[in-house]
Amino acid sequence: MMRKRPGAEDLEAWVATAAPYEALPACLVGGCGRDWRPGSGICDLHARRLRADGLEVADAAWLDRQAPFLIVNQFSLAPLEPVVRAELLFALAARDERGQRLDPTAVRQSVAVLAGHRIAAIAAVQLGALPTRATANVDALLRETFRVVGAAFDRYNLERIRAADALLLGANSYRMFMGFWPAQAANPEAGEVHREFGEIYGRIPVNVISDSLTGDDVAQWQQQTTVIPRAPAQTYVKELKDGSDGDIVTFGSRVTWNALLVAGLVDELHLIVGANALGDGTPAFTSAANGLSLAETRRFDDSDNVLLRYTTGR
Ligand SMILES: [Zn+2]
Numbered sequence: 001m002m003r004k005r006p007g008a009e010d011l012e013a014w015v016a017t018a019a020p021y022e023a024l025p026a027c028l029v030g031g032c033g034r035d036w037r038p039g040s041g042i043c044d045l046h047a048r049r050l051r052a053d054g055l056e057v058a059d060a061a062w063l064d065r066q067a068p069f070l071i072v073n074q075f076s077l078a079p080l081e082p083v084v085r086a087e088l089l090f091a092l093a094a095r096d097e098r099g100q101r102l103d104p105t106a107v108r109q110s111v112a113v114l115a116g117h118r119i120a121a122i123a124a125v126q127l128g129a130l131p132t133r134a135t136a137n138v139d140a141l142l143r144e145t146f147r148v149v150g151a152a153f154d155r156y157n158l159e160r161i162r163a164a165d166a167l168l169l170g171a172n173s174y175r176m177f178m179g180f181w182p183a184q185a186a187n188p189e190a191g192e193v194h195r196e197f198g199e200i201y202g203r204i205p206v207n208v209i210s211d212s213l214t215g216d217d218v219a220q221w222q223q224q225t226t227v228i229p230r231a232p233a234q235t236y237v238k239e240l241k242d243g244s245d246g247d248i249v250t251f252g253s254r255v256t257w258n259a260l261l262v263a264g265l266v267d268e269l270h271l272i273v274g275a276n277a278l279g280d281g282t283p284a285f286t287s288a289a290n291g292l293s294l295a296e297t298r299r300f301d302d303s304d305n306v307l308l309r310y311t312t313g314r
């Protein structure tokens with residue numbers, strides 16, 4: 001027979017009748033897990049940060065940029081856009097493989113800079129133009145990441161666009177590219193490669209397949225832009241190809257090129273594969289692509305990126 005400690009019977013009786021405290025929901029910051037303060041949606045620590053940012057209400061945009069609170073040797077990539085998360089992870093893995101130190105503080109601060117500026121892809125950003133409150137360590141990590149993921153990708157894309165007579169883009173890529181690239185031609189902070197991109201983007205004929213673009217969207221680049229509605233797009237692209245000696249290049253524009261691939265209007269696919277498996281994300285292909293022949297592979301000197309060039313056999 002077990003001897004009961006004094007008071008144990010009372011405890012059992014209390015447990016049998018007591019209702020548990022009602023659990024508070026977790027702080028709305030992803031991964032935070034601390035109880036929220038009634039009415040605010042966020043925990044005390046994040047509420048303090050919100051006030052420090054001069055805000056009253058934690059809106060979705062602010063929440064997206066926040067990291068959970070971490071102890072000194074932890075970092076989280078949660079606030080980053082998916083592509084940036086993969087890029088930074090890749091750079092950190094490369095650094096680890098070289099036997100170099102991973103500095104959690106520098107990573108945490110780099111995450112804050114990248115999330116704070118809503119960077120969608122490190123490979124496409126001008127790091128010099130980021131007004132970082134960065135320490136030398138953070139600056140070094142961002143530059144290292146950029147070098148590892150960006151340089152080979154950029155150089156190859158420049159090679160492609162140099163050989164192009166025209167660009168063919170979907171509306172989203174058009175807005176993104178034209179909003180950024182032409183201005184790089186005269187940007188003193190931009191590197192040589194990006195300035196040349198800017199120069200070419202400032203003058204090359206751009207064909208956009210879209211039912212949604214308005215006059216305002218294209219006003220700035222009216223001289224060089226042709227907007228083609230989706231319905232006659234295939235006929236248009238066929239004619240464009242027949243009348244063109246150079247390449248017609250598509251970057252991004254996933255919806256657009258997938259439709260053209262299915263229609264048999266794509267001659268080559270150039271895939272650049274980085275040494276990183278995401279495990280999820282948006283599929284590149286929206287339907288099966290059969291009959292591809294491998295025409296070229298290339299490994300870039302200072303990068304783990306590999307080019308796979310396929311012809312579609314048409
Ligand atoms: Zn929190």
